[in-house]
Amino acid sequence: MMNYSQSVEPLFQPIELGNLKLSNRIVMAPMTRQFSPDGIPGTNVASYYRRRAENGVGLIVTEGTVINHRDASNQVNVPHFYGGAALNGWANVVSEVHEAGGRIIPQIWHMGAKGHVGDYSEAEITEIVQAFAQAASEAKRLGFDGIELHGAHSYLIDQFFYEKTNPRTDRYGGDMLARTRFAVEVIEACREVVGPEFPIVLRLSQWKTDDFQAKLAETPELLEQFLTPLVNAGVDIFHCSTRRFWEPEFEGSDLNFAGWTKKLTGKPTITVGSVGLDGEFTSLFTEGKGANNVGIDGLVQRLENEEFDLVAVGRSLMVDPAWAKKIRKGRIDELIPFTSEATKVLT
Structure with missing residues (x-):
């Protein structure tokens, strides 16, 4: 039997982040499922998110939803965030989640240039920003x-952020600060249309899909330089993606990526990375591996120490809609294990 030696109540404390008022600190991490034929989320998608809201998730971040641009996605069943049918589907998702007492934000996504970002003219970059x-x-x-x-x-x-994938020599490329310009323009354009009170979250990672050891910033000083223009552009919350939340981001400190980002910016942060599991998520795709449930004492202690403000849970919530409720009530032995077979259901 798996027991938690520490109270999990810090996970279930309410929090107000500007206009975003949440009943607890648990966030459903965005996870691509490809269950939206031709980009249109149906009633099954609405039911999927509603079940997590009904079971006590504080904030739901949807799977990635693609913008209206030719390169935004190469996957036909990834949901769109444009066009009447897709937007009507998302309206139904919002309605279902709110009716269940939850809060929900879409993850807005462009999957990337087919070649590299140098292929886009400045005029096309402006179109993508818009x-x-x-x-x-x-x-x-x-x-x-x-x-x-x-x-x-x-x-x-x-x-655009990463020097190895951004060879541009114009104002969108060059040194680290110049490579933030595209993101800054996106953030500012979004802020302009939604107004000053509508929360904008930015998901960041140091690691890359082809290099888990990569870093945009090798030191805390460089990370502060990198984050400053993003804060100034209007980011309210940083969602700091790591493969294992417990790993220190820099030598000489136990702070993880979310911890350092909060310390350097003063902004609220979301931590994520193998919460409640003994294996990181890329092993599912590279080796077909699942993961076993493990205790979260260390996570709760870090939250209580105010290293970060919110905790994103991915695979555990993907396979078990009632994960948050079971954790709170101590029903640990009822947690559904994350396996490759379980992901085929995704209810």
């Missing part, structure tokens, strides 16, 4: 509680 802004505007119109911009994991915004 496509992000249009999605943000639609999110507010549909009644979402904020938005998350996907700036991690080697997708488009991250391609």
